[in-house]
Amino acid sequence: MTLDRIIDDIEPADQKIMQQAREHTSRLVMPHRALGELHLIAERVCGIQRTLEPSVNSKAVLVMAGDHGIAVQGVSAYPQEVTGEMVRTFVRGGAGINVLARHAGTRVLVVDIGIIPDVSDLAGEIAAGTGHFQGENVLIVNKVAKGTMDFTIGPAMTREQAEQSITAGYNVAGDLFEQGVELLGTGDMGIGNTSPSSAIGAVIMGHPVERMTGRGTGVDDEGFGRKCQAIQKGIAVNAPDSEDPVDVLSKLGGFEIGGICGAILAAACFKRPVVIDGLISTAGALLAHAMCPVVAGYMFAGHRSVEQGHQLMLEHMGIRPILDLGMRLGEGTGAALAMPIIEAGVRVFLEVLTFEQAGVSKG
């Protein structure tokens, strides 16, 4: 599928079914809409899945991993090797996302979409005849390249690589939807990746870099200054076209952000809800939204990150975060943690009796 064809395929979530869902909510045995956002969540899932019998039993979190040329500028508190080391930890099941995914009853699929080290020894196998990757924590290797280029001296990647990262994300998410996944979460791993994320936000939304930039994994004041300067330089050197999301991605990076953008486009194409995580996932979402604004109707924001640019991105797309717990880890942890809340909303919609069924007097 080309990117243009993908975008052409996307239709808005179904408002008529959402209205029917609201009518059902009003019959539930409780004061009118007394469970607040839980009702909205369920009604949105109805509108996305085009059914009054929504289901989010089958879940997956896609963790897109990539390396970043910008890391050489000292913008992160961690060395670049950590990207690959964490990919190994994900496959072992020992990281934050693995624990929160197990808790939410969801699989983790890690995609090496462009990290520097070779981790193909860890890649999952497809079960014969099924086309499915097997296991709770699976690595899929689909490298666009071994890390992006340093965007302070030129484009992070070519335009072709940007499109390739988006279609790679689209394809892996699309495969999951075809295999029955009903609720997708997005996550990221990549040392240095808050820098391109803040840069993308600054360009797409036209905000000053300092307003979009936070401490990432925890740089000190000096590192924070370096980070803001590097982002400003990268925008000045590359002059990305804010009206052309693929150009913005290619100039600033990274591969995992493109992959997340593609996965979100796939959710909209396949009519499935997608839960985005923090700053990096939301940068991918911002690109998808810039290509096709109705994708916002398919997104849930798992949480509000500590990263200050994150809330601005969510406001830009008109999405309210479900949780606000002072988190800033990435990996898809905010998406996975919100999944039980989304599932709770759906179960309330499906399982609470109506006033009539319960024989309870109305007010």
Place this chain on the structure above:
Amino acid sequence: MTLDRIIDDIEPADQKIMQQAREHTSRLVMPHRALGELHLIAERVCGIQRTLEPSVNSKAVLVMAGDHGIAVQGVSAYPQEVTGEMVRTFVRGGAGINVLARHAGTRVLVVDIGIIPDVSDLAGEIAAGTGHFQGENVLIVNKVAKGTMDFTIGPAMTREQAEQSITAGYNVAGDLFEQGVELLGTGDMGIGNTSPSSAIGAVIMGHPVERMTGRGTGVDDEGFGRKCQAIQKGIAVNAPDSEDPVDVLSKLGGFEIGGICGAILAAACFKRPVVIDGLISTAGALLAHAMCPVVAGYMFAGHRSVEQGHQLMLEHMGIRPILDLGMRLGEGTGAALAMPIIEAGVRVFLEVLTFEQAGVSKG
């Protein structure tokens, strides 16, 4: 147990174990405290349970149900019969709390601590030789009286009844802790019960009634005016002693608020975390806190309710709500919905590898 003996038994949560837990958190393979409140939650459970191997697998939600004399003043959008009808719905498993409790993997125990109708036909049976009530949704009948008196014309109950409601709540929660429950949620049912809750908050905290009062199940402007006036009249007529929580409870009601207060005291005595729900549960918590301020260390606030007095009560006790989803149902729904988040915090603490175990480079 007398109330004085109960309060004498309570010790603060263990700060030394919480500090040891913080040290463990700092070794987890992620940027320092990157999962924010999840870490605090887990560390608090460690301090409460006095262990670095906390467990919240065994959970229960106690829904205390009582009727209110104040209901005759037209302070609710629903008729008083709904209290008993909803108790029947709880036992059938068809209400909001049943669905959210199933989702959280917790049982629901409904206590008739003073509703008007006789629902003893629904009461659960104790399995021979075990002392345990059996089943997913169980009713325990332990009536203090058939509803409170109208507090606009005199005390809602006698001082003896107030103490009896607290010890009844203490005893049922204590039984659950003795049977192995590791995490308790509190809930309420009682048409009219936001009025005594707001009244208790106004008296204990010294706030104006209008500041503590909300729309409850959804009264209109006229009903809201009646409700504020009724609360003001009740406080004027009864002149509760704000320094004597049992006096406040006896003057304003209700039995379920006393029961919730007792359950919270039990959590502190038995060294178990307790998740409080919205305005009514938090009024019970406020009474427990007034008797013994260190009980705040055993409480989690499941959510921030739409009821405006709720946030003020939480601030008074120094407790941050976990969720903020525009809910105002009661029944323990906010407590049950937060349980998966508390469990997630505990699992992160127990299951995420350390940097050393994962072989990941530190920053």
